[in-house]
Amino acid sequence: MQYLLMLHTKESDWASLTADQQRERSLPYQAYMEALRKAGAYLGSNRLLPVANGRTVRIANGKTQVLDGPYADTKEQCGGYVLIDVPNLDTALSWAARCPTASHGAVEVRPVWQMQG
Amino acid sequence: MTSLEGDAARKTADAVARRSYGKLVAFLAARTRDVTAAEDALSEAFASALADWPVNGCPRNPEGWLLTVARRKLIDGVRRRQTGEAVGTQLQILTEGLEDAAAQAEKDMELPDKRLALLFACAHPAIEAGIRAPLMLQVVLGLDGEKIASAFLVSPAAMRKRLSRAKEKIQQAGIPFSVPEREELPERLDTVLAAIYAGFAEGWTDPSGTDAIRRDLTEEAIFLARLVVELLPQEAEGLGLLALMLHAEARRAARRNVDGEYVPFAEQDPRLWNPQMIEEAESMLLRASKLEAIGRYQLEAALQSAHVHRRLSGRNNWAEVVQLYDALASITDSPVVLINRALAIAELDGPQAAVEALQDIATDERLTQYQPYWAARAELLSKTGAYDEAREAYDMAIGLEHEPAVRTFLQKRQAALLRH
Secondary structure, three states, X not given: OEEEEEEEEOHHHHHOOOHHXXXXXXXXXXXXXXXXXXXXXXXXXXXXXXXXXXXXXXXXXXXXXXXXXXXXXXXXXXXXXXXXXXXXXXXXXXXXXXXXXXXXXXXXEEEOOOOOO | OOHHHHHHHHHHHHHHHHHHHHHHHHHHHOOOOOHHHHHXXXXXXXXXXXXXXXXXXXXXXXXXXXXXXXXXXXXXXXXXHOOOHHHHHHHHHHHHHHHHHHHHHHOOOOOOOOHHHHXXXXXXXXXXXXXXXXXXXXXXXXXXXXXXXXXXXXXXXXXXXXXXXXXXXXXXXXXXXXXXXXXXXXXXHHHHHHHHHHHHHHHHXXXXXXXXXXXXXXXXXXXXXXXXXXXXXXXXXXXXXXXXXXXXXXXXXXXXXXXXXXXXXXXXXHHHOOHHHHHHHHHHHHHHHHOOOOOHHHHHHHHHHHHHHHHHHOOOOHHHHHHHHHHHHHHOOOHHHHHHHHHHHHHXXXXXXXXXXXXXXXXXXXXXXXXXXXXHHHHHHHHXXXXXXXXXXXXXXXXXXXXXXXXXXXXXXXXXXXXX
16 A cells, blocks of 8 residues: 655744754665665655745636645644555554654654555 | 542542453353343442442442442343343342342352452453453453553554453353362463463553553453462462463563663663563462473573573573574464564574574565564674665664654664775
């Protein structure tokens, strides 16, 4: 089963850290991805730029709207994702708990929709 | 109701819940084996108590009061759910034993303690191993499902589902509410102890005690082990498990420094250890050894004891420690034991010998996602001067760790390697 781990943090928290603190916080992610790879669970991951860099597009009444920023204004923002392939939800949850984000933000675990043959 | 009376009533109810919850569930479910119905009836009885006691005062025998009310709710429940003939049989089963018992309880007589039978039912081989500890915590101690769920890292809904499936199984598969016969006892007791230890281990992962749910879990596990020791005083392994958990718990305060960082055993300040708990652990271990039935938990407790004595006396006892690990390895199939044995060998014969000892288990698949294996490997490799391999092993350990304090500790160790 594939699961998408969505990493939510407060962007303002990150901005308030010193350069050293930011480096320190980033370090364990490399180890985490490495552990996922060695376990054969890793499919892909990316870190995202802050939501201010994003745009939201929709078409309403035949008109295309483009808005600055995220689709939903929330206290915590999705700052990255990891796509994993593991046998079941329990394993996905234990990987989510190991994700460094879990200790200062939140990790949302979403099972990927399985196409029916 | 004044708030003061309300508080007093709540306190009495809490105290009874803690002391008697499992006893009452065991008693109410003994005949029908319907744990869910017993729990529902009991929780209604507790709710009635909170409404009644502040007004009419706490009853002289709160346990008896609760049993009487719960029994009535249980019978009402059967009447509501079932019709016709089924009601008759069910009610007959229910009323037979319960009438007498309730009458006895009301006359202040001690309720027969069937908690041990309940523990054995929860850890029955027919119940899926992973749910046994949560089941015990809920059914015997009355811990709420949400707490248990977060401690075991599953969602509350999933935990509720698994717990209710297990309870259904107890009823439908005809799992007996009884203490196994003599010849069956050691093996069955083993599953009970394993489940208690699993509960303890979940609580143990939060040594700083910042997460109240997990801290409680270690206390609850110790409570259950005390119960086993009280009800089966001649079982050496029960005593061994209690000794093991008390030893571990005694060092809780020393496992984090003032900054909340992880402190490994060798660097802990023994003045922060709890001397009463250590003393109690030692006396449990002594009692166990007199029964002359050695087992896994006694050996593990003996190891804890040896480590503590070494730190307190300064006397090198690594040869003894390695021997204990050898004995443990011969009766368990646990790679964890072999990891710790390798670390002890490092102290006795040097890091190279330890790396070789670890090599023997490196192919065990269970270890690829086991943080302590990688941490031990990293530590040993760095001591032999294999810095690149050590760094890689630290990467794995860091990536697999979910506790920030331990992760930080490992990162610091890895960073220290960069100087080489």
